[in-house]
Amino acid sequence: MPSDPSNPTAQSPDSILQQNWWHKPLIWGVFVALIYALREFFLVGFLTFLFCFIVRSLVGAIARRIAPQHPDSHRLDLILTLSIFSCLCLSLYGLGRFFVPPLIHEGKSLVTQMKQTNAVELQNTLLSNTAGTWKFKRQFGPPEDPRYKKGLAQFLAAGRSGAGLYQEFPQLHSRLKAEFEANYEQAQVLQLQSQASGASVPFKTWFMEFKAPDIFHAKQDYYVSRWQASQASDDKQDEAKSLTQKTDFESLRDERIRQRIWADVNADPVLLAQLKSEWAQAISIQKWAEFRESPAYQAEFKQFYETQFADDSNNVPIDYAYFETLAAAYPKGKQAFLEAVDQHQQTAKESAAHQQFDFESATKREFGQQWWATSPAADWVREHATEDGPKILAAGVKQFDQALGHVLRVPIQIGTALLLAVFMLIEWDSVKTGVANIRNTRLRSVFDEIAPGVVALGKLIGKSFQGQVVIAVINAFLTLIALWVIGVEYKFILAMVVFVFSFIPVVGVILSGVPLCGMAILQPGGSLLMAVQVIAAVALIHLIEGMVLSPRIIGKIGHLHPVLVIAILLIAEHFFGMWGLVLGVPVAIYLIRVVLLDLPIPGIYEPDRTPELE
Incomplete structure (x- = not known):
């Protein structure tokens, strides 16, 4: 029975019978090696396949339902394909509009906060919110409990006001700064990037100082041999000989090669556009760093802080003026911080909520550290956490930062997959025929x-x-x-x-x-x-x-x-x-x-x- 060329799964008995025993392992080995070699493009390929499969499945199901007599109509197939694909794109766009902006915002905020958090602070927070909270609830109960009121009175009478705030202040500071920069940095960077054309550092100067040396170093042998070949002509031999006799020959040669690289870049519009975008981004980051030191940054942060303070769900216990005072005192040490707290209390009576926050934070931290130091259950964890904790945290920050970079590239990969999928779906019959025609080649x-x-x-x-x-x-x-x-x-x-x-x-x-x-x-x-x-x-x-x-x-x-x-x-x-x-x-x-x-x-x-x- 002759094989059907339009069916890619139909077997060809003659072809199979003619194979030697080693053909199958060789064929599948080459196929797997090819998949492995193209692993960097696997996500795009997999998404393209998935989009095509979903659309074709829906097209087939709908065609059989609305036109059972002519399910293979090319016109109906094309209309359904374009309609379903349009709905798919609109659905992805809607999900992207809903998910991507807050996802990017939260990702940047979390990465910034993680970079500012050390392993000791993370450990103390974990202990306070687990063992410390459990022991606190057992000993003092809720704020209405007489034991709680007695413990709070003893805490204040001992002159410990500010102890809990001092322990929680680094986390509060890093969280608010991270949240603020995630809110404002993207908009500010885009604005500064649009102003990069008027930057104090021209594109050529930036390229010759930062990019040209990197490009030259990556392909040094290629550029040196190319320069030597260009100096081999008769009209340049004397110039080359004179140049090689100079003591600073290599630096002069490298400078001319970098000028050659600059000329090559200008001759490639795609690479030139890419480098200009990179230059604009670098300039915008530089201006963002300058902006962080400006009064405008502080004004924006103050407005953001007051918004967070007004919302009770954000766990911001102090107003902006108090926060600014404590932020200036904290780097000077605990004693300076507590003195700033005492000076503030002399001019503004501390609220009950603030007193409770201070009492609970300090006591939970103490209970957590007490459990950590004395509990037999913590011995093994304590031994390994002291040595491996900073390494794990650093590795976690690095992995999360890389994962966020991958996530930010996903929309581009989805767009590429959608573009490939729509071309394949529109010409689906031609694609099937083209694949099936491989059987008529030597790769049968x-x-x-x-x-x-x-x-x-x-x-x-x-x-x-x-x-x-x-x-x-x-x-x-x-x-x-x-x-x-x-x-x-x-x-x-x-x-x-x-x-x-x-x-x-x-x-x-x-x-x-x-x-x-x-x-x-x-x-x-x-x-x-x-x-x-x-x-x-x-x-x-x-x-x-x-x-x-x-x-x-x-x-x-x-x-x-x-x-x-x-x-x-x-x-x-x-x-x-x-x-x-x-x-x-x-x-x-x-x-x-x-x-x-x-x-x-x-x-x-x-x-x-x-x-x-x-």
Whole structure:
């Protein structure tokens, strides 16, 4: 029976029979090596595939429903494709308008705050909001409790006013500065960047001082050999000979090479535009640093602070004038800080809320440190935290900063994937025919070996992710609402974490719960009770996913035993990182059911049960 050239999964018996035993390992080895070599573009390729799969699935389903007699009509196919793709783009745009600005804002604020926080301060905050809060509640109870009132009176009588504020002031200062700069820096940088054309440092001067040496250093051998070749002509030999005899020959040569690099850059419009954008960004950052020292910056910060102080939910216990006084006194030491507190109390009576904040902060910190120093349960943690705590914090800041950079590039990658997807979808029949025509080339045996497996695996991954995207969006939205109700900060970033980890089976909910609980404990006003509320909310959302969403949306396509799933994820993450966690289970399902057991996957793969001829 002749093979169908329009069907990429149809086998070619002659091609398979002519293969030697080593063809299959070689073909698949080259294919996997090619995938690995293109791993930097994997996200764009995967998103392109996913968009195409979703649109084509919806087009096929709708066409069969509204035109069952002519489901393969080219005109209907094109209209539905463009309509569904337009709806997809509008949906992504709407989600981006809603999520991306607060996500960027919270990310910059969190990175700035993390960079200003040291391991000791983080440890003290964790102890205060866990063991310290628990012991405080047991000993003093709520503010209405007589024990609380007695403890507060003793705290004030001992002349300890300001002790709690001194301990909490670094965190308050770094949090407010980080929040302010996240609010105002982006707008200010964009404004300054637009003024870069009038900068005091011209583009050529900046390029010759900063960029040209870097470019020359990266390709020094190339530029030196190129310069030598340019000096080999008869009319330049005397000049070159004279130049080499000078004591500063290398510096003169390098200067001429940098001038040559400048000429090359001007001849490349794309590179020139890229470097001008980089120059404008560098100038804007320089002006932003100057702006931070200006009176205008202080005026903007004062306005921002007063807004935060007026909102009781922001946990800002003192007004701006008091904050400014304490900010000037804090670098001079604890004694100077407490003297500033005493001077303030002589002119302005301390409010009851401020007294309670001071008392609770100081006492919780003391209880936490007491537990840390005496509890046997803390021995092992204390031993490792002292040595590894700063390293872990520094590594965490670096990883989060890199992750934020990746997140900021995601919109560009999504846009690229959408552009590729729309071209492929409009010419879908031509794409299918072009792929199928590979069979008529010398790569026929390669095509026959790889195409059926890739198509089946692609359908499995596409169908799994088509439903998983819906589940991830619902999980992130429910988490966002839960965090907003509970009062957890950086809820957009945490919702994005939940969205990403929703694609990881079984362990995704555990991995996403760690940063949620960490933020619920470490944020100002955080506590173990808030962390328990977060755990309850995550458990409820996971219950909804497991009992309602997954059975209805995904079904049993990706069903594996949880122990096997965990083993697969550990192996996949070791070799392929994050992509191993995301794609490990679908690939494992294909390998187990199709390759090893030759079992069907309903709607995706049906094994050929035709009996072989003797």
